[in-house]
Amino acid sequence: MKVIELHKSVTASNDADAEELRREMKERGTLLINLMSSPGSGKTTLLSRTIRDLGAELNIAVLEADIESAVDAERIAALGALSVQVHTDGMCHMDAGMTRTGLEAMGLEQIDLAFLENIGNLICPAEYDTGAGRNVMILSVPEGDDKPLKYPLMFQTSDALVITKTDTLGYFDFDLETCKNRVRKLNPAIEIFPVSAKTGEGMKEWEEWLKKETSAWKQK
Amino acid sequence: MKVIELHKSVTASNDADAEELRREMKERGTLLINLMSSPGSGKTTLLSRTIRDLGAELNIAVLEADIESAVDAERIAALGALSVQVHTDGMCHMDAGMTRTGLEAMGLEQIDLAFLENIGNLICPAEYDTGAGRNVMILSVPEGDDKPLKYPLMFQTSDALVITKTDTLGYFDFDLETCKNRVRKLNPAIEIFPVSAKTGEGMKEWEEWLKKETSAWKQK
Numbered sequence: 001m002k003v004i005e006l007h008k009s010v011t012a013s014n015d016a017d018a019e020e021l022r023r024e025m026k027e028r029g030t031l032l033i034n035l036m037s038s039p040g041s042g043k044t045t046l047l048s049r050t051i052r053d054l055g056a057e058l059n060i061a062v063l064e065a066d067i068e069s070a071v072d073a074e075r076i077a078a079l080g081a082l083s084v085q086v087h088t089d090g091m092c093h094m095d096a097g098m099t100r101t102g103l104e105a106m107g108l109e110q111i112d113l114a115f116l117e118n119i120g121n122l123i124c125p126a127e128y129d130t131g132a133g134r135n136v137m138i139l140s141v142p143e144g145d146d147k148p149l150k151y152p153l154m155f156q157t158s159d160a161l162v163i164t165k166t167d168t169l170g171y172f173d174f175d176l177e178t179c180k181n182r183v184r185k186l187n188p189a190i191e192i193f194p195v196s197a198k199t200g201e202g203m204k205e206w207e208e209w210l211k212k213e214t215s216a217w218k219q220k
Numbered sequence: 221m222k223v224i225e226l227h228k229s230v231t232a233s234n235d236a237d238a239e240e241l242r243r244e245m246k247e248r249g250t251l252l253i254n255l256m257s258s259p260g261s262g263k264t265t266l267l268s269r270t271i272r273d274l275g276a277e278l279n280i281a282v283l284e285a286d287i288e289s290a291v292d293a294e295r296i297a298a299l300g301a302l303s304v305q306v307h308t309d310g311m312c313h314m315d316a317g318m319t320r321t322g323l324e325a326m327g328l329e330q331i332d333l334a335f336l337e338n339i340g341n342l343i344c345p346a347e348y349d350t351g352a353g354r355n356v357m358i359l360s361v362p363e364g365d366d367k368p369l370k371y372p373l374m375f376q377t378s379d380a381l382v383i384t385k386t387d388t389l390g391y392f393d394f395d396l397e398t399c400k401n402r403v404r405k406l407n408p409a410i411e412i413f414p415v416s417a418k419t420g421e422g423m424k425e426w427e428e429w430l431k432k433e434t435s436a437w438k439q440k
Contacts, residue, residue, distance in 0.1 A: 039258045039342050039371065040363025067343060069369040090373075092312060092343040120370070121341055122259050123287060123312040142362035142385070143260025149289040150340070151259065153310075165362070171391065 003070050003085045004105050006098045014128060017096035021103075021131030031217035032103075032114045033210075034094075034132035036154055039120030041140040042164040042197060044072045047115060049197040051081050053207055058112040058214060063102045065094050065119050072117060082106060093124035096131040113214045122147070126154035133217055134159045141165045141172050145179035152186050160191040162206060167196040223290050223305045224325050226318045234348060238316035241323075241351030245334075251437035252323075252334045253430075254314075254352035256374055259340030261360040262384040262417060264292045267335060269417040271301050273427055278332040278434060283322045285314050285339050292337060302326060313344035316351040333434045342367070346374035353437055354379045361385045361392050365399035372406050380411040382426060387416040 025032050037043050044064075051060050061082035064073040073085035084106040088094065094102075099116055108114060116132060118125040137158040139147055142165060148155050155161065161183055169176065180192055191209060195202035245252050257263050264284075271280050281302035284293040293305035304326040308314065314322075319336055328334060336352060338345040357378040359367055362385060368375050375381065381403055389396065400412055411429060415422035 038260060038340070038363075039367060040360075066370050068372055069366075071366055071369055090343075090347070092341070119343065120258070121312070121343055123310075123339065123341055124344070127310070140260075140362065142360065142388070143258075146289075146291050147259060149291055150286050152288055168362075168388075168391065171388065 002105055003073070003087065004102060005087050005089065006101060007089050014095045014097070017100070018129035018131040021096050021100050022133060025131070025133060026217065028108060029218045030108050030111050030114055031134065031214045032116060032132040034116045034118055034130045034135045035138060036118045036122075036125045036135065036158070037120060037138035038122055038140070038143055041120070041138045041143065043117050043120075043138055044075055045197045046138065046162060046164055046195070047117065048075060048079060049203060050207060050210070051076070051079050053203060054210065055079070055081065057211070059110050061106055061108065061111045061114045063099070063106060063114065063116045065102070065117060067119065082111065088119060092119055092121050093128045094118050094130050095128045099130045099132070113210065122151040122154050126157050134213055136160045136162060138162045138164055141168050141174045144172075145174045145182070148179065148182035148186055155183050155186045155190070158187070158190060160193065160209065163192065163194040165196060165198075166194045166201060167199050222325055223293070223307065224322060225307050225309065226321060227309050234315045234317070237320070238349035238351040241316050241320050242353060245351070245353060246437065248328060249438045250328050250331050250334055251354065251434045252336060252352040254336045254338055254350045254355045255358060256338045256342075256345045256355065256378070257340060257358035258342055258360070258363055261340070261358045261363065263337050263358055264295050265417045266358065266382060266384055266415070267337065268295060268299060269423060270427060270430070271296070271299050273423060274430065275299070275301065277431070279330050281326055281328065281331045281334045283319070283326060283334065283336045285322070285337060287339065302331065308339060312339055312341050313348045314338050314350050315348045319350045319352070333430065342371040342374050346377050354433055356380045356382060358382045358384055361388050361394045364392070365394045365402070368399065368402035368406055375403050375406045375410070378407070378410060380413065380429065383412065383414040385416060385418075386414045386421060387419050
């Protein structure tokens with residue numbers, strides 16, 4: 001498992017870099033999914049279970065972005081998946097150039113599905129196109145159902161929302177229908193997957209969506 | 221309850237602005253506490269209980285900073301406390317100039333203790349001195365005990381850490397002693413208060429600390 005220290009990308013046009021990276025990934029047949037969420041929403045736990053469930057069907061790789069530490073990449077590597085940790089030099093987001101550097105360090109031969117686990121933050125990551133083919137946001141039940149009201153941009157820029165830790169719904173004051181309605185008001189086309197990586201509830205729907213999107217990405 | 225739209229501060233030197241604001245707040249005898257945390261860590265719930273418990277002894281005001289919405293300020297105003305909502309024009313932090321604008325809109329006559337509820341984010345807010353007299357970080361049990369490893373700067377810049385939602389300790393894989401040790405390694409002088417605003421556990425120690433700091437701030 002590698003650890004890469006990143007620095008601010010030197011190019012002026014992140015949007016153009018992102019388009020170019022997306023085009024290359026399409027050509028290569030690797031779907032890159034940009035996973036965004038708050039700290040502690042359960043991104044790594046969701047990924048671990050997804051890799052265990054889909055690892056026999058798809059070649060999966062994970063690019064872990066953090067300010068410091070390599071605890072997440074170590075958890076993923078322990079599952080036998082290709083994994084690289086990048087450090088963002090204090091920056092609160094990943095841009096397309098940083099993502100490219102991480103992917104190049106990882107190598108993507110025969111990878112069907114690559115996840116970028118973006119910095120834990122509901123604001124900055126939504127403002128930078130990473131070049132990913134799909135954006136997925138994760139919201140955990142303990143964070144509360146008011147988050148779409150407070151961080152609308154991230155819900156608007158995501159293709160899918162995974163609501164994690166649904167096994168704790170009885171414990172927290174979180175109304176699933178209220179949350180879904182708030183999200184759909186911001187983004188009517190978004191796919192919503194309530195899941196518990198602990199009990200397995202809802203994982204099948206999320207994983208079917210991943211398989212469908214990965215397969216569609218390989219079509220010319 | 222007012223809602224103020226903020227824009228990037230025009231002055232070049234945030235550190236000097238912050239020092240000046242701190243000096244003025246000292247002269248006025250109002251302790252400003254900068255509260256930082258992830259989204260959904262329970263800042264507003266902690267503040268609501270703190271205001272209910274201490275409202276008879278101290279005059280408390282709250283400056284709520286968010287990208288959008290006014291849901292938090294409305295919750296605080298419903299308790300009868302002085303409360304102003306500021307919007308940060310998409311920015312992921314508050315700086316000293318933005319804090320000053322919010323405080324001036326609020327008015328601070330006879331306020332002993334003012335809280336700035338900073339943007340929900342573990343990265344950017346730690347990088348900007350707001351001019352507060354004390355920095356307090358909140359970490360909730362569902363976020364996990366590995367957060368000091370991943371976001372060290374915020375733990376290093378805080379005078380106190382409140383660990384919230386301790387009533388859920390039996391439900392999540394969170395080791396309180398491991399977490400405390402990780403935090404003290406980064407910041408040996410930090411005060412740590414494990415609390416549950418739901419059951420009231422630990423609230424007394426946190427509130428005693430607030431009373432002591434507010435009283436000390438008024439000393440010349």
